[in-house]
Amino acid sequence: MPILFYVLLLFIIIAALIAVETQNLLSSVICIGAAGFGGSLIFLFLKAPDIAITQITVEVLALIILIRATISRDKTFISGDREFFSVIVSVVVVLVLFLIGTRVFDTFPKFGEPAFAVETKTEQTASKHYLTNGLKETGAANIVASVILDYRAYDTLGEATVLFTSILGATVLLRKQAKIKVQT
Template identity: 55%
Template sequence: MIEIIIIVLLIFMLIGSIICLETKDLLSSIISITSVGYFGSVIFLLIGAPDIAITQMVVEVLSLIILIRATIRMDLTTIEEDRDFFGLIGTLALIFVFFILGMEAIRYLPKFGTPSFTLNLQAPSNRYLMNGLKETGAVNIVTSIILDYRGYDTLGEATILFTSILGALAILRVYARKRKEK
């Protein structure tokens, strides 16, 4: 039952992403990519990942604001798409080869519904699930992983976020260039 719901939502995501890439107006393409993200958030909620669903929701709203800031002042929102024919054919052939290889690779994955930590007893998820409450005191195992077992990852994540926002501010500022012109 839940697989059918996931498949329907994934088909909606595919339709939304095709509309996003093929429409002429940039504002409507940004809104349709946000709808793709919200469908993804619903899927996360259905398959037992409420933390990811909440985070995805917040990130969607923030990225919608950022992308609208990028396009709202720009008067030229449509671009004539006359691509050279052979380049397009070559790229589509490359994507098709990639498609075939990916189809082969997916056949070797475990079936949907049996995660790999149940097949391999050495996997770290077993320990996190069995001893997570005893060792860290957190009821939510995801929280105990990101803040306790793998706290250095979270530190690195905060560093990357800080660095990227510093980079964006350094690119966008106009202050230094004015001083150089004097």
């Protein structure tokens, strides 16, 4: 199974590199979709079907919106060269951050272990508490739903607020009424 993960990770990285480097906007958008599809497959093989369903639907919708919104009206290719200095700066910054990050990777728990798995004799950890008492306390058979809508529902409320605010901003900036007044 780990070989499959490495193949999928390589696929995502190659798709992301092509999406950044290509000159054609349409192939760039398609490569973004391919990267999201690889992410969805990884979630599926890690036995997280909730996240996989959400990822694949959002990816398809984002692909449609990006193609419809950008391709049909703008120039469909990127022209001109990149600035040499900004490329050097970004590569150096990413390398330094990666070298710092390798120290952090050593402190991670083992692959597949929950992050808060340090258990004392008197207290249960949070993840084990959800797994053993989730059905009894919330009544939801899907343990993911009981976590995101009951134990950690305050976080979901924050997400909903972020989505609401961003849609509000997009609708206000792109609305129709103001353009009529400007035109006439």
